[in-house]
Amino acid sequence: MNLSVIIPACNEEDTLPLILDEVQKLHPLEIIVVVNGSTDNTKQVAEKYGCKVIEYAEKLGLNIGRSMGAKAAIGEVLLFLDGDIPVPHKELLPFIEAIDEGHDIALNDLSWTLKRKVRPHPVAVAKYALNLFMKQEQMSVQALTAVPFAMKRTAAETLGYALHAEPPLAQVEAILAGMSIVAPAVVDVIYTNKAREAHQEKIENSPFPLSTSEIIGDHMLAIHHLIEKKGVRGGLTDAERNRLYPKVYLPKRPEKIACSAIIPVGEEKETIEAVITEVKKAGVEEIIVIANGSDDETVQIAKSQNVVVIEFSEALGHNIPRAIGAMCSSGDVCLFIDGDIVIQSEDLLPYIKAAEQGVDVALNDLSCLLDQVYPLHSVSAAKYFLNIALKRPDLTINTLTAVPHAIRREALEKIGYDSLMVPPLAHVLAIKNGCKVEQVHFVDVARTNRIRRDHIKVNGIAKSTERILGDHIEALALLLELTDHRGGFPRKPRRLDLLEEFLNENNTNQENLTNE
Incomplete structure (x- = not known):
């Protein structure tokens, strides 16, 4: 079998023998151990087993060893492992076989982690969201972040070793290139992963430990790349949203009132009267x-x-009416609901009261669904990741995408009425402008929402889901613009200089061999 096994390792003298005992049963062409920053006998263990050792006295940083090992490999199949997680060789065979069968990449199937009756870890949410943004829902949380995985050497070359x-x-890049990616086997690297200091290391102004922050930042960098390649919505539909809606509105009433309700409607003859009745019972003075x-x-x-009725002959597209209604309203508080869901007055009052008491953005608290729905719904994953990226994991799956919600006039003036056309965008602006945002x-409204044609999946994704995912990519694009390519998430130093030097040296060596 033309197999190269690549293992980055730092102070792994205890676990490395267990890993190498299993790897040798695969009869690989070579085992490459990238020893970096070790102060124990990791190098000696690797040499004892006859491994090809690439050694650096300093720590290279996350994943640099993978790049070096891949570049140095001569096998046609590359198998990537970590130096701290022993895996029985029989569990590694499906990854190798998948590449032999013609696939480009074989990932560890960790989709089971989303089916556990626990709230998903932020890293799992990040991995799932990235796959969703790439329209690869079937990939769940499968990612090149997690070992073990295997890859064709030609695929590794195409992607570029760096x-x-x-x-x-x-x-x-692999998905954009149309590579064949499968997840042929399940290997538990969640419960077997060695606890490290970085897993608990606190960092300033962040709710996440350093290791989690680094991985979230890596995913933000990937989303930045997707946006550069496919546009501000990652290539996802805007669902015929008319952002150039007619700039003709009713004049804002000069007198101030306490609360206005904004209700967009399409064909809502069965529900609109009951919706308005409940809003009136909640004491709302102006209904638009x-x-x-x-x-x-x-x-x-x-x-x-x-009530005030503003008519447009054609459908303006999702959320455009929210912006128009807010512009036309005169209340100190704007309550946003939909015309197809009858919400009892006692369930509307908490939003109004919260806004009146100083909450700038009062959100529908759907967090309980995280404890009732497994696996995580795709839209919930996008909303959760947006809040993670905003360093507000306390908001979980709650954003301005879901009604009902209420916004104070001062907050609307800060974020701009047009931002309401893309609710996650308005959500980002509210938080980044220092507004008080609470659930x-x-x-x-998730299980009572009327099923519409655009909710039905076609070619693996519903139009409504694609639109909402696109909204969240657009919101993340704004966040990246307001911060940096990593969304403001830190990264431990990675020796990219040594990686570049290594790659250049190996290119020179290969050229010399070719000339000879």
């Missing part, structure tokens, strides 16, 4: 219905309720 130091970035592409009956019912009350 890219292996940034696994999420390499994964984006934005009818866009609505049927006549819905419009007439709304008008009969003695205040649970209303189940």
Whole structure:
């Protein structure tokens, strides 16, 4: 078998023999151990087993050893392991066989981690969200971040050896290149992973330990690359959203009132009267219905309720009416709901009261769904990752995407009314502008939402899901613009200078061999 096994290792003299005993049973062409920053006998152990050793006295940093090992390998199949997680050789065979069968990359199938009845770890959310943004929902949390994985050497060359130091970035490039990626086996590296200081090391102004922060930053870098390649929405649909909606509105009323309600409607004749009735019972003084592409009956019912009705003959697209309604409103607080979900007045009042008491953005608290729905829904994953990227994991899956929510007028003026066209974008602006954003009350709009045509999956993804995922990529694009290519997440020093030097030296050696 033309196999090269690549193992970065730092102070792994205890576990490395266990790993090498199993790897030797695969009868590889070579085993490459990249020893870096070790102060124990890791190098001596590797040499005892006849491994090819690449040694550096200093620590190279996360994943640099992978890149060096891949460049140095001569096998047609590359198998990547870590120096601290022994894996039985029989569990490694499916990864090698998958490459022999013609696939480019074989990943560890960790999808089972999302099916556990526990809230997902931020790293799992990041991996899942990245795959979703690439329209690869079936990949779940499978990622080049986790060992073991195998790769064709030709695939490694195509990606470029330097890219292996940034696994999420390499994964984006592999998917964009149309490589065949499979997950042929399950190897538990979650419960067997060795605890390290970086797993608990606190960093300033972050709710995450250093190791988690680094991986989140790696995923933000990958998303930045996706945006550069495919545009601000990552190539995902905007669902015919009319962002150039007519700039003609009702004048804002001069008198100030306490609360306005904004209700977009399409064909909502069955629900609109009940929706308005509950809003009135909540004591809302101004109710604005934005009818866009609505049927006549819905419009007439709304008008009969003695509320403000703004009519557009054509559908403006998702969330455009929110922006229009907010612009036309005069309340100190704006309550946003939909015309197709009847919400009882007692469930609307908490949002209004929270805003009146100083919460700038009062969100629907859907966090309980994390304890009821397994695995994590794709839209929930996007919302959760956005809050993780904003360093607000306390908000979990709660963003301005879901109604009901309330926003204070001062906050609307800060974030701009147009931002409401893309709710996650408004969410980012609210948090980055220092607004007080809190989850205040649970209303189940996930399981009571009416099933529409765009909710049905076509070619693996529903149009509504793709639109919402695109909204979150657009929001992340803004966050990247406001911070840096890693979203403001730190990274321990990685010896990219030594990697570049190593890659150049090996290129020179290969050229010399070719000339000879």
